[in-house]
Amino acid sequence: MDAIDTSLVDWSRAQFALTAMYHWVFVPLTLGLGVVMAIMETLYVRTGREFWKQTARFWMKLFGINFAMGVATGIILEFEFGTNWSNYSWFVGDIFGAPLAIEGIVAFFMESTFIAIMYFGWNKVSKGAHLASTWLTIIGATLSAWWILVANAWMQYPVGMEFNPDTVRHEMVDFAAVALSPVAVTKFCHTVASSWVLGAVFVVGVSCWYLLRGRHQEFARASIRVAAWFGLVAALLTAHTGHQSGRDIALHQPMKLAAAEGLYEGGNSQGLVVAAALRPGIDWAAPGQGNPFLFHIELPYGLSLLATHDMHGYVPGIRNLLEGGYTLPDGSVALSAEEKMQRGRTAIAALAAYRSAKDEAGKQAALETLRANFAWFGYGYLTHPSQLVPPVPLTFYGFRIMVMLGGYFIALFAGMLLLGKWIFRWKPALLVVVLTTPLAWLASQAGWVVAEVGRQPWAIQGLLPNVAAVSRLDAGAVQTTFCLFLVLFSLLLVAELSIMGKAIEEGLGVKD
Numbered sequence: 107m108d109a110i111d112t113s114l115v116d117w118s119r120a121q122f123a124l125t126a127m128y129h130w131v132f133v134p135l136t137l138g139l140g141v142v143m144a145i146m147e148t149l150y151v152r153t154g155r156e157f158w159k160q161t162a163r164f165w166m167k168l169f170g171i172n173f174a175m176g177v178a179t180g181i182i183l184e185f186e187f188g189t190n191w192s193n194y195s196w197f198v199g200d201i202f203g204a205p206l207a208i209e210g211i212v213a214f215f216m217e218s219t220f221i222a223i224m225y226f227g228w229n230k231v232s233k234g235a236h237l238a239s240t241w242l243t244i245i246g247a248t249l250s251a252w253w254i255l256v257a258n259a260w261m262q263y264p265v266g267m268e269f270n271p272d273t274v275r276h277e278m279v280d281f282a283a284v285a286l287s288p289v290a291v292t293k294f295c296h297t298v299a300s301s302w303v304l305g306a307v308f309v310v311g312v313s314c315w316y317l318l319r320g321r322h323q324e325f326a327r328a329s330i331r332v333a334a335w336f337g338l339v340a341a342l343l344t345a346h347t348g349h350q351s352g353r354d355i356a357l358h359q360p361m362k363l364a365a366a367e368g369l370y371e372g373g374n375s376q377g378l379v380v381a382a383a384l385r386p387g388i389d390w391a392a393p394g395q396g397n398p399f400l401f402h403i404e405l406p407y408g409l410s411l412l413a414t415h416d417m418h419g420y421v422p423g424i425r426n427l428l429e430g431g432y433t434l435p436d437g438s439v440a441l442s443a444e445e446k447m448q449r450g451r452t453a454i455a456a457l458a459a460y461r462s463a464k465d466e467a468g469k470q471a472a473l474e475t476l477r478a479n480f481a482w483f484g485y486g487y488l489t490h491p492s493q494l495v496p497p498v499p500l501t502f503y504g505f506r507i508m509v510m511l512g513g514y515f516i517a518l519f520a521g522m523l524l525l526g527k528w529i530f531r532w533k534p535a536l537l538v539v540v541l542t543t544p545l546a547w548l549a550s551q552a553g554w555v556v557a558e559v560g561r562q563p564w565a566i567q568g569l570l571p572n573v574a575a576v577s578r579l580d581a582g583a584v585q586t587t588f589c590l591f592l593v594l595f596s597l598l599l600v601a602e603l604s605i606m607g608k609a610i611e612e613g614l615g616v617k618d
Contacts, residue, residue, distance in 0.1 A: 117584040118190045118576050121591060123558070125183045127551055128595040132176030132602070134550050137251060137298055138305015138340075139169045140244030142333055147240050149332075151233050161325055163228075164614055165309065166240075168606060170225065173247075175602045179595060190584065194565050194575035201267050201278045202257055205285070209253035216246035251301075252294050259290035261566050262557070263358045269480060271460050271473065289354050296347035299340050300553060303515055304546040306337025310522065311543030312610055314536040322613055327530060330522060338519035344512055349412070355560075356413035356421070359567060361494060362560035364424045365390075365501040367409060370398045372423030372432075378408025381506070384499055390424050391492035424498075428491050441482075443491035450486025453479035484564065487574040496562040504555040511549035518542065 143165040150158035184206060187195050195202070223231060223239035231239070260266075266283030267276045278284060310333045313326040355363045364372065367379055370390065382402030388395050407417035414421065414435075422440070426432055430442035441449075453476055460472035488494065518539070522529055529535045561567060565575035 112573075114579060114581040114584060115572050115576050117581055117588060118579070119572060121190060121584055121588045122183075122186055124588065124591055124595065125179065125186060126558075127554070128599065129176065129179035129183050130551060130554060131547060131599065132172050132179065133251070134301035134304040134547075135172045135308060136169065136176050136247055137244070137301035138303065139165060139172065139308060140247055140305070141302060142305055142309050142329075142336060143169055144237075144240045144244050145332055145336065146329075147237050151237050157324070157328070160614055161328060162240075164325070165329075166224065167609055168312075170221075171602065171605050171609060173221070175598055178598060182591070190577050190579070191565065191575050192577040194570060196275065197570055197575070198264075198267075198276045198566060201264075201276055201284060202260065204278060204281070205253040205256040205260075209250050213246050213249035213253060217243055217250065220246060248298060251298055255294045255297055256285055256287070256290045258557075259287055259293045260284055261564075262293075262561060263287060263289040263354070264566050264569050269483075271457055271476060274457070274461075289358065292347055292350045292354055296344060296351050297553075299343040299347055300512075300550060302340035303337055303344055303512075304550055306333040306340060306519070307515065307543055307546035309333035310337065310519075311540050314539040315610070316613070317530060318533060318536045318540065325614060327526075330530075331526065334519045334522040334526075337515065338523065341512065341516045341519060345516065348509070348512065352412050353415075359561065360422055361424065361427050361496065362501070362556075363413065364422065364427060365496045365498045365560050366505040366556060368398050368402075368498060368502045369409070369421065369423040370395060370425055372421045372426045374410065374420050375407055375418045376409040376413075376421045377404030377406050378412060379404050379506075382502075384502060390498050391428060391495045393425060393429075424495055428494065443485075443494055446482045446485040447488055447491070449479045449482040450484060450488070452486070453483040454486040457483075481568075484566070484569045484571055484574070487571050488563070493563050493571075496560050501556055501560040504552040504559065507552040508549050508556060511545055511552075514542075515546070515549070 143162050146158055146162035146165060149155075150162055187202075220239040220242040223236065224243050227236050227239060264276075265287055266278055266280035268279050269275075270277050284290075310330050313329040313333070316322045316326040352363070355366075363369070367376075368382060368384055369376065370388075380403045382404075383400040385398055385400050388398050390398075409421055410419040411417045413419060420432065422432055427440075428443045430440040430445065432440050434440050456472045456476035456479065460469055460476060463469040463472055522539070529539075563571045563573070565572050
């Protein structure tokens with residue numbers, strides 16, 4: 107493979123990260139707020155009280171503002187697979203494109219159909235039909251998330267495909283394996299549940315702002331009760347699915363787990379780090395670095411129990427994964443990074459020999475070599491073992507932020523339900539809840555940082571590194587579009603905040 111400008115890879119990653127993180131500002135609020143507003147309308151249909159209709163329509167207005175912004179950034183994100191990552195799209199487009207196409211054809215059309223009835227059908231269809239359209243809108247949004255997360259999970263854990271050496275493409279052979287991968291199911295449940303938490307925090311935060319201002323008191327208290335119950339259930343589900351996600355990472359992405367735990371040297375009976383500070387300047391790929399922590403507090407045996415379901419189980423650290431030699435769960439011995447890279451280069455050379463062979467015997471010999479070494483194909487594009495180590499501090503601290511805030515949200519919702527009447531009367535507590543609202547986005551973004559930064563250097567785990575997935579573009583062109591997108595997305599975010607702020611300030615449009 108021709109040498110790739112590393113700045114091109116870095117700028118292409120930065121542009122994709124920028125787009126994805128801006129897009130993810132809007133998506134979780136859509137998923138979470140959508141369920142809250144649907145619950146509000148359900149209460150209206152069941153009780154017949156106009157109060158609940160008014161409440162549902164207020165949150166629906168905020169949902170609509172946010173939904174439009176999310177669509178705008180999401181479309182750009184999907185186009186970037188073709189513009190910035192064309193080799194990736196060529197290599198696995200037959201598989202990766204399928205869930206994205208289903209998302210666009212089925213889920214998105216479902217959303218666009220029923221969202222029109224939801225907003226403009228209040229006096230044109232029956233209560234039951236309107237309620238159904240509201241629920242179908244959020245179900246459509248959730249189905250969109252399902253197919254997007256199926257695609258992302260496949261990048262983390264590629265299954266259900268075979269490599270065709272004649273086309274140099276992967277081809278799907280088992281759609282069910284892709285769509286119903288256990289990693290995809292867990293990722294979907296964890297991501298959607300965490301989005302519900304964000305939606306609940308948003309509703310609680312806005313409602314507490316009204317209480318602080320002395321406005322819409324009944325509306326605010328009712329919204330808090332609904333959102334706090336919903337948020338508590340969602341936060342507990344997030345914790346449960348997060349545990350299962352950790353187990354999946356231990357099985358399929360051990361380097362990500364080691365980075366998230368700052369585990370330099372692994373072993374048996376490993377503790378789970380609860381709080382810690384990493385020692386600056388450590389070279390995670392080099393031997394003899396010693397203790398990587400300035401200090402750390404850990405839960406004894408916790409990591410071994412999470413990763414192996416055995417409190418004395420073996421968990422490899424970063425150095426163990428690079429050096430190999432330890433026993434894998436299937437009884438085989440782990441290869442070193444150098445051995446994997448050599449076998450990867452053998453696979454790449456065998457593919458070239460297969461495509462240039464003039465006779466059937468030569469093709470068959472090359473094909474046998476390719477198949478024997480294809481599991482390490484992606485490693486052949488790497489030049490040094492250190493490239494296999496993701497940015498450890500970013501992954502490590504991102505994981506801690508996500509987990510600590512997840513625990514905080516459980517305590518927040520439980521506290522609001524237990525001490526609701528007292529909290530409603532104490533302004534400092536209301537102010538704390540209002541200031542807590544942005545932390546929901548911080549936790550959500552930290553989760554994606556762990557998922558995507560911890561996967562580096564892979565575009566597809568173990569199969570295709572970023573350096574082989576990137577489009578052959580001029581780095582300057584990517585820098586230019588990065589800056590343009592930064593300005594565009596920042597303007598969209600400012601517009602979102604401004605329009606949202608005006609809608610919240612306007613409130614229910616009625617006097618208290």
